Amino acid sequence: MRRHVAAFKSKSQADTAKVLSLSDLIVAYESQIDSNTAIIEKQEEHIKKLNSSVNSYRSIFMQKELEITDLQIKTREDKTSIQDYLQQISNYEDQLKTSQVSSCVPLGNSTGIHLLHLPSGKPFFVPCESRNTNFGTGWTVIQRRLDGSVNFYRDWNQYREGFGDLSGEFFIGLDKLYRMTTNERYELLIHFQFFGSEESNYIRYSNFSIGNETEKYVLKYLGEVTCDNDFQFEGYTDYGYGMICYNPMEKNIGMKFTTYDQDNDNFYWQNCAKECHGAWWFNSCSLIGNDFSHLNGLYGKSEASSNIYFRNSVRYAEMLIRPFNHH
Numbered sequence: 001m002r003r004h005v006a007a008f009k010s011k012s013q014a015d016t017a018k019v020l021s022l023s024d025l026i027v028a029y030e031s032q033i034d035s036n037t038a039i040i041e042k043q044e045e046h047i048k049k050l051n052s053s054v055n056s057y058r059s060i061f062m063q064k065e066l067e068i069t070d071l072q073i074k075t076r077e078d079k080t081s082i083q084d085y086l087q088q089i090s091n092y093e094d095q096l097k098t099s100q101v102s103s104c105v106p107l108g109n110s111t112g113i114h115l116l117h118l119p120s121g122k123p124f125f126v127p128c129e130s131r132n133t134n135f136g137t138g139w140t141v142i143q144r145r146l147d148g149s150v151n152f153y154r155d156w157n158q159y160r161e162g163f164g165d166l167s168g169e170f171f172i173g174l175d176k177l178y179r180m181t182t183n184e185r186y187e188l189l190i191h192f193q194f195f196g197s198e199e200s201n202y203i204r205y206s207n208f209s210i211g212n213e214t215e216k217y218v219l220k221y222l223g224e225v226t227c228d229n230d231f232q233f234e235g236y237t238d239y240g241y242g243m244i245c246y247n248p249m250e251k252n253i254g255m256k257f258t259t260y261d262q263d264n265d266n267f268y269w270q271n272c273a274k275e276c277h278g279a280w281w282f283n284s285c286s287l288i289g290n291d292f293s294h295l296n297g298l299y300g301k302s303e304a305s306s307n308i309y310f311r312n313s314v315r316y317a318e319m320l321i322r323p324f325n326h327h
Contacts, residue, residue, distance in 0.1 A: 102183060104128035105138035105326045113166050116140075118179045126176075127166050129320060135189055135202075138326050140180070142172040143319040145308055148299030153277050156262045160213060171296065174210065174217040174257060177321075181209040185324040188222070190295070192310050192317040195303040200316070203227040203245060208321060216256035216264050219281040222249060231311075248293035248311045255281040277307050295319065 100117040101107060107114055109130045117123045127144075130137035145152075150169035162173025180186065188208035193200040207223025227245035235244045256264035258279060263271040265282035272282035278297035286292055295317045297307030306313040 103138065103180070103323050103326075104130075104140045105323055107138070109137050116180075118183055121175075121179055124173075124176055125166060126172065132191070135204075135320075136322075136326075139189065139320040139322045140172075141318060141320050142177055143295065143317070144169055145295060145299060145314070145317045148301070152279070152296045153260065153298065154279065156259045159257065159259055159279050160217075175213065178210050178212050178217060180321065182212075185209075186321045187324045189320045189322070190310070190317065191320065192295075192314050194312050195306065195315045199230065201228050201231045203231060203247070203249075205249070206324065210257075216262070218254065218256045219249075219252050220254075222253055246311050248309075249281075251283040252281040252293060255283050258282045276309075 100123075101114070102116055102118050104110070104114065104116075104126070107128055110128055111130050112128060113125050114128050115123050116126050127141040129139045129141050144164075146169055148169075150164040152169075152171065154163060159171065160174050162171055162176060164170025186208050188205040189202060190204075191200060191202050204226045205222040205224070206226075207221045209220045211218040211220055225245045225247050229243070231246050232243040233246065234241070236242075255266070258265045258271065258273045258281070260271060260273045260279070263273070265272040265284070267275075267282065267285045270285065272285040273279045275285040276282070276294050276297050278294055280294045280296055282294070284292075292309060292311070294307070294309045295314070297309060299308060300306030300313070301315075303313040306315065308314045308317060310317065
């Protein structure tokens with residue numbers, strides 16, 4: 001009996017040791033499980049953050065896709081617009097080529113600033129004038145004096161190139177004037193108004209032409225003269241006694257152009273451009289007489305102060321040219 005009790009006791013102790021060993025193992029496993037659970041929870045948290053980032057990037061990507069689509073659509077629209085603009089430019093260029101004119105005549109009744117293309121040199125802008133029905137259409141304004149807003153006491157280079165405001169007071173430039181009048185025959189119309197007069201006058205020359213710079217822009221021709229009735233006097237003509245036009249530019253024919261820095265006049269004692277405060281095809285410096293003209297002089301608001309002269313002091317003047325065979 002004792003032997004059985006001892007054996008049972010020994011077995012019970014062994015079982016107790018096994019239980020204790022298993023308990024320790026369970027505690028170790030539980031600790032491992034807790035550690036793994038913590039790691040898993042961290043991983044899950046990281047995965048959540050990654051999922052959030054992925055969703056954010058997905059949203060950004062979708063937005064960028066939409067923007068790219070919009071840009072592609074806009075690019076196609078812009079490409080179409082650019083092609084339309086290029087076509088319009090091409091059309092305008094074709095129109096410009098076909099509408100290039102060397103005088104204001106082809107422009108008909110158009111009054112305004114237009115571009116002229118002559119056989120040589122660069123194109124340039126000129127004012128075209130067709131409003132005065134007494135003289136017809138197609139006139140090119142080459143000089144205008146109206147209010148003294150532009151200084152006409154200038155040097156040779158400025159008179160060669162031209163100056164002023166094409167919509168107001170200006171001089172077209174001797175070089176342009178030479179290119180026009182040497183290209184074909186031109187007529188000259190001078191429209192002017194004296195101080196104290198309510199009416200304007202005109203004089204018209206049938207063959208206006210000047211030389212080039214080497215020739216000092218000499219006034220070569222004026223041709224036949226016509227004028228209004230108020231600018232005439234009685235006298236003997238080649239056809240008998242009758243009305244004759246005053247011709248203030250008659251003595252300017254053959255004269256070279258003079259500025260204050262280039263003295264080409266026939267007055268040996270002084271420069272007429274300095275004396276008359278302007279520039280012109282001077283013969284003499286006299287401001288007296290029916291045969292004196294100077295439309296580029298100092299502007300004045302009265303007859304006494306004006307140095308713009310065409311037989312008498314002038315308050316307004318405009319010089320215009322047109323191809324003689326303009327029909």
